[in-house]
Amino acid sequence: MKILVVFTGGTIGSTTRDGWISTDKSAKYTLIENYKQKRSDSIDFYTAEPYYSLSENLCAKNLNLLLYCIADAVKQDYDGIIITHGTDSLHFSAAAVYHAFGSAKVPIVFVSANYPLEDARSNGNANFEGAVEFIKSDINSGVYISYK
Numbered sequence: 001m002k003i004l005v006v007f008t009g010g011t012i013g014s015t016t017r018d019g020w021i022s023t024d025k026s027a028k029y030t031l032i033e034n035y036k037q038k039r040s041d042s043i044d045f046y047t048a049e050p051y052y053s054l055s056e057n058l059c060a061k062n063l064n065l066l067l068y069c070i071a072d073a074v075k076q077d078y079d080g081i082i083i084t085h086g087t088d089s090l091h092f093s094a095a096a097v098y099h100a101f102g103s104a105k106v107p108i109v110f111v112s113a114n115y116p117l118e119d120a121r122s123n124g125n126a127n128f129e130g131a132v133e134f135i136k137s138d139i140n141s142g143v144y145i146s147y148k
Helices: 030-038 058-071 088-103 124-136
Strands: 002-007 014-017 021-022 044-048 078-086 107-111 142-146
Touching: 002 058, 021 058, 021 088, 030 124, 058 078, 058 088, 088 142, 107 124, 124 142
Parallel strands: 002 044, 002 078, 078 107, 107 142
Antiparallel strands: 014 021
């Protein structure tokens, strides 16, 4: 199984330093590493990063970059696409991706987190696991949000 993970930033791709949450590109692969440590299934994860920022800073340029990335991805041989995103503007991006790719032949699932992954209260890993399990369930198409 091949899954593309599209990193865009947000709390799910951030760390806390000196009491501030900010995006941290070194933290983005933590989701995939944590998943592989818990699961032994044979999933090949591929990655893309059209932009990387907190979602409250989302602008039209970012949204266009995401749409171009997904347009390229749906032409590939992926079984599903997971988009990591911040919660503040998740609904805007999910709606745009749905309108552009709601009938794509692969499921597209957004995931986010209420706290950075390093925080024990974070639901980011559970949301990512839920997205992977959803894609494994062989849903053919649509745009979804995995959030616990």
